[in-house]
Amino acid sequence: MSGVLLRETLIFTIARLLEGVRMVAVGAASPIPAAGSMLRRALDESGHQVRLSVLGSVKHNFFTNGSAELFDAAGQGRLDAFFLGGGQIDGRANVNLVGVGGYPASTVRWPGSFGSAYLYFTVPKVILFREEHSPRVLVDQVDFVSAPGISPAGVYRPGGPVALLTSKALFHFDKDRPGFTLESVHPGHTAADIAEATGFAYECHGTPRQTLLPDAAELALLRGRVLDEIAETYPAFAADWRRDLATQAA
Amino acid sequence: MQADLRAMAASIEPGMRIALPVDYAGVSMAMTRPMIAHGAGNLDLVCVPTGGLQVDQLIGAGLVRSVETSAMSLGEAGGAPRFNQAVKDGSIRLRDSTCPAVHAGLMAAQKGSPFVPLRGLLGTDVLRHRDDWRVIDNPFADQGDPIVLIPAIRPDLAIFHAAMADRFGNVWIGRRRELGAMAYASTRTLVTVERIVDHDLLAEERTAAGTLPALYVTAIATAPRGAWPYGLWGEYPTDTDELMRYARAARTAEGFAGYMAQEAAA
Structure with missing residues (x-):
């Protein structure tokens, strides 16, 4: 289908990655993961209930025990999926949310590790999502490990990364190798593009497929219900999306 | 004021x-x-x-x-x-x-306990830079099971x-x-x-x-x-x-x- 916006492809891809989850949580400043989770919930509505907790939302957040409850629920094994970004992500899926160039006096300081050093261990399906796909973000080795991609045997680790989604491509993560494999490229990108933009080594089998796009029904759900739902927590994001749709229609 | x-x-x-x-x-x-x-x-x-x-x-x-x-x-x-x-x-x-380590430290104080154990953290640079945190083996496990202790x-x-x-x-x-x-x-x-x-x-x-x-x-x-x-x-x-x-x-x-x-x- 033509006319699918990049952000719609990303939201739809997240919804596909979330297939089968019962409970998903979304952290701060994550409109696309939140929208993907809302689409998953809408798609599954006739089959089973997807519970969704969006940090910063009043309507889409059912926790009543303060900000500790999300982590308690994850520790209990109740949380199936979560999202992590990162100023740097490396080829072993280590995530750096702290900074670049030394510690503690780093040359570039990012906000900090948030809950990553815990949730990466306890949530079975962690989706790495970072729109910027460049060698400065996808690096060979992170400068600071906020959360490691894998752990040695003997470390309690029911959780970890399953995929990495960027504005250019989708990778899946194999924890036994360990490493990423290029799964698909988004419309307009090629295997060569991706190689140039990626600072770590990954596997690529033949010519990568194009990332699956939503069909007409899924797109209608996205532009209707999901767009309305996301506007409560992320009004600026929703307004941008609406503007892009209007521009495209004109 | x-x-x-x-x-x-x-x-x-x-x-x-x-x-x-x-x-x-x-x-x-x-x-x-x-x-x-x-x-x-x-x-x-x-x-x-x-x-x-x-x-x-x-x-x-x-x-x-x-x-x-x-x-x-x-x-x-x-x-x-x-x-x-x-x-x-x-x-x-x-x-x-x-985040959960901050909550754990407050929880320990709430209970009047010296520390609370917390999963995760092993192998992170967050842990590496915290000289006030400790790693022990879970004393209730049959074999080695390292876990971090967060002080109150x-x-x-x-x-x-x-x-x-x-x-x-x-x-x-x-x-x-x-x-x-x-x-x-x-x-x-x-x-x-x-x-x-x-x-x-x-x-x-x-x-x-x-x-x-x-x-x-x-x-x-x-x-x-x-x-x-x-x-x-x-x-x-x-x-x-x-x-x-x-x-x-x-x-x-x-x-x-x-x-x-x-x-x-x-």
Whole structure:
């Protein structure tokens, strides 16, 4: 289908990655993961209930025990999926949310590790999502490990990364190798593009497929219900999306 | 500046360890300027579990010795400028943490226990840089099972803002239970509220469960819109434009000083 916006492809891809989850949580400043989770919930509505907790939302957040409850629920094994970004992500899926160039006096300081050093261990399906796909973000080795991609045997680790989604491509993560494999490229990108933009080594089998796009029904759900739902927590994001749709229609 | 806010700030002593809440839980921004005017420095701040505008302003005013936090940012307004500068200069001591570790440390203090064990963290640089955390083998496991111990966090003081208190000193915190956790763990707790009601919040079943009893509350002062420019749950939204105005101004020390002087005059 033509006319699918990049952000719609990303939201739809997240919804596909979330297939089968019962409970998903979304952290701060994550409109696309939140929208993907809302689409998953809408798609599954006739089959089973997807519970969704969006940090910063009043309507889409059912926790009543303060900000500790999300982590308690994850520790209990109740949380199936979560999202992590990162100023740097490396080829072993280590995530750096702290900074670049030394510690503690780093040359570039990012906000900090948030809950990553815990949730990466306890949530079975962690989706790495970072729109910027460049060698400065996808690096060979992170400068600071906020959360490691894998752990040695003997470390309690029911959780970890399953995929990495960027504005250019989708990778899946194999924890036994360990490493990423290029799964698909988004419309307009090629295997060569991706190689140039990626600072770590990954596997690529033949010519990568194009990332699956939503069909007409899924797109209608996205532009209707999901767009309305996301506007409560992320009004600026929703307004941008609406503007892009209007521009495209004109 | 209100006399009661000034009096509360005057009880802060140099070198105190102070717990402050996450931006959406009820930050007592109304206390920030009285704290700066009072001037007690060398503060060790504990962000529960992340910090933002208030922490950034206290750092900018030179009152902070160390920050224990899972993250520092101004949300949609971007990075915390005075914090970032202080990190670059090495002028504050950093204790990078992760959200559940802050909660675990407060929980240990709440129970009067020396520590709480916490999953995760193994193999991270967060753990590597924390000389106050320990790794032991789970004594209940048949074979090796390493787990991190988080020592109790016992702040001298907790400061937050809530919608209402009653005239008996009880504070309604609703579902923002981290405010309770901060108060249980801290020796003293200072609270600003939108309003003080006449009826006893504990007398009514509907409000009693969401109420922090006066046992844990040292002092209360009214401060309408006391979280501004942050929002307060159920009361008013965050003023993101104002956060952005601060973020722009506070990129430099001079800009920060100008912003703080202007707001104090307003």
